Amino acid sequence: MKELSLNVLDITKNSVKAGATLIEILLSETDERLTIVIKDNGCGMTEEVVEQVSNPFYTTRTTRKVGMGIPLLTLAAEQTGGHVAIVSVTAAESPENHGTTVTATFDKTHLDFTPLGDMIPTVTTLIQGSPDIDFVFRHERPQGTVELETAALREVLGAEVSLGAFEVLQWIEEYLQEQYASSV
Amino acid sequence: MKSLAELAAIREKMKDKVILREGSANKRVVVGMATCGIAAGARPVLNAFVSEINAAGLSGEASVTQTGCIGICQYEPVAEVFEGDTKTTYVKLTPEKVAEIVEKHIKGGQVVQAYTIGNADK
Numbered sequence: 001m002k003e004l005s006l007n008v009l010d011i012t013k014n015s016v017k018a019g020a021t022l023i024e025i026l027l028s029e030t031d032e033r034l035t036i037v038i039k040d041n042g043c044g045m046t047e048e049v050v051e052q053v054s055n056p057f058y059t060t061r062t063t064r065k066v067g068m069g070i071p072l073l074t075l076a077a078e079q080t081g082g083h084v085a086i087v088s089v090t091a092a093e094s095p096e097n098h099g100t101t102v103t104a105t106f107d108k109t110h111l112d113f114t115p116l117g118d119m120i121p122t123v124t125t126l127i128q129g130s131p132d133i134d135f136v137f138r139h140e141r142p143q144g145t146v147e148l149e150t151a152a153l154r155e156v157l158g159a160e161v162s163l164g165a166f167e168v169l170q171w172i173e174e175y176l177q178e179q180y181a182s183s184v
Numbered sequence: 185m186k187s188l189a190e191l192a193a194i195r196e197k198m199k200d201k202v203i204l205r206e207g208s209a210n211k212r213v214v215v216g217m218a219t220c221g222i223a224a225g226a227r228p229v230l231n232a233f234v235s236e237i238n239a240a241g242l243s244g245e246a247s248v249t250q251t252g253c254i255g256i257c258q259y260e261p262v263a264e265v266f267e268g269d270t271k272t273t274y275v276k277l278t279p280e281k282v283a284e285i286v287e288k289h290i291k292g293g294q295v296v297q298a299y300t301i302g303n304a305d306k
Contacts, residue, residue: 001222001223006222006223009217009222009227010218010219013218013252017252067219068219068220068223069219072219072223121228121231124231125217125227125230125231125250128231128234128248128250129217129250152188153188153191156188156192156195157191157194157195158195160195160198160199161194161198161199165198166234166235167194167197167198168191168194169234171190171191171194174186175186178185178186
């Protein structure tokens with residue numbers, strides 16, 4: 001992947017597939033470190049599956065026998081000296097409090113650090129693909145924090161206008177652009 | 185600054201449009217957005233379909249959705265255009281090719297043969 005923001009899009013798609021209704025994408029950045037947390041309330045994975053997802057020859061898809069999502073994220077993190085941790089609770093284990101949290105840490109000063117790239121199209125692409133899921137996006141940076149909560153937008157839009165409508169996506173894009181620009 | 189008031193205005197504006205749209209989308213664009221697609225550049229391709237279709241005023245006639253791995257990873261980014269019983273598979277897409285497909289195929293009804301899977305290896 002050319003940018004970590006593409007890994008974020010890819011990994012968050014797993015949360016969509018896990019049937020999550022709330023997905024949080026939390027980035028926190030200092031001058032030296034970047035931590036990416038993707039947290040969902042989806043069906044969760046058993047311990048065995050959590051162990052397997054780092055194996056590129058494990059996948060849930062049926063068209064092909066390889067699954068590169070987590071291995072690619074792990075590679076990007078570990079080549080900077082960082083790591084990826086996955087914590088998951090299945091719906092069977094905890095009907096009230098299940099889901100998966102993927103945490104990836106990176107050393108930004110490392111030569112092999114992949115740039116984060118543009119998070120805005122990752123967020124709008126996710127909303128376009130799953131307009132009924134609630135997303136929380138927060139990017140804490142030394143320059144300031146960029147934030148978006150789709151639940152608040154949904155309240156304004158009501159039931160008849162989808163978050164995936166082009167006009168809404170465009171508003172979201174500009175809303176995030178403004179926040180990134182103003183906190184520089 | 186962008187405000188929630190603007191969003192409320194969008195809601196008012198869209199109310200009437202939504203009724204027009206019900207069931208009228210006769211073309212469906214499906215973009216492969218699995219790891220293979222994303223790594224090959226599907227994110228800008230998807231966004232190009234969304235914005236070009238809207239810019240052409242075709243959002244009532246064509247919908248854009250995302251799917252997982254279509255199974256031809258070596259041809260990603262891939263998009264399928266469904267129209268009644270027919271399906272056209274476009275491969276190795278770029279935002280520039282998408283603009284042409286929207287203009288000629290989605291709007292004009294003419295398949296852009298050069299970008300279809302049948303011509304991928306020629």
